Every structure is written in structure tokens, then in C-alpha cells.
Amino acid sequence: MSAIAGSHDLVRQPPRMAGGDAGDDRQPPLSKRQWQVLSLMTNGMTNVEIARQLGLSPNTVKIHVSGILARLGLPSRTQAVHWALTQGRPEKLVASPDGR
Numbered sequence: 001m002s003a004i005a006g007s008h009d010l011v012r013q014p015p016r017m018a019g020g021d022a023g024d025d026r027q028p029p030l031s032k033r034q035w036q037v038l039s040l041m042t043n044g045m046t047n048v049e050i051a052r053q054l055g056l057s058p059n060t061v062k063i064h065v066s067g068i069l070a071r072l073g074l075p076s077r078t079q080a081v082h083w084a085l086t087q088g089r090p091e092k093l094v095a096s097p098d099g100r
Contacts, residue, residue: 030071037064038084
């Protein structure tokens with residue numbers, strides 16, 4: 001049980017921006033398209049579904065997901081979705097195919 005609790009604590013840790021101070025609360029920089037992909041990930045969509053929604057190829061979505069994980073410093077989609085849902089920034093989590 002403690003292993004599960006320990007892994008849950010890892011998910012709760014907010015990602016830190018490289019070079020940021022301990023009190024630095026800036027958001028990791030994500031492009032508009034990365035925010036769109038992340039938003040659709042929070043809805044449980046697969047890369048293929050996201051690609052259809054945004055008019056992209058599945059490989060392009062895969063590249064965006066990799067970029068999101070790298071910028072957030074997180075190892076998994078699940079942790080990226082958890083991070084997104086805890087940000088309290090719904091205006092950033094609105095996806096539209098035209099990038100607005």
C-alpha cells in the first residue's frame with residue numbers, strides 16, 4: 001500500500017521549470033497547439049482521435065505529446081493530464097481546431 005501512496009505523491013508534485021526559483025509559479029511554456037492536444041488528452045482521447053479532431057496526422061499528435069511531456073518534465077500522459085486538470089486554468093484548456 002505504501003508503494004501506491006508513494007507513486008501518488010509523485011503525481012502530486014508540480015512540474016518545475018528549468019532554472020526556476022523554488023518560489024517561481026510560472027507555468028511551463030506550452031504552445032497553443034500543445035494546450036489543444038493536452039486539453040483533448042484530458043478528455044481521454046487517443047492520439048488518433050486527437051488527430052481527427054484537430055486535422056493532424058497521428059504522428060504529429062505523437063510529436064506534440066512528446067513535446068508536452070518534455071516541457072512539463074513528466075514521464076507519462078497520465079501525469080500530464082493530472083497536471084493539466086490541477087492547473088485551474090480552463091481558458092488554457094479549451095481546444096479548437098483553428099488555434100483560437
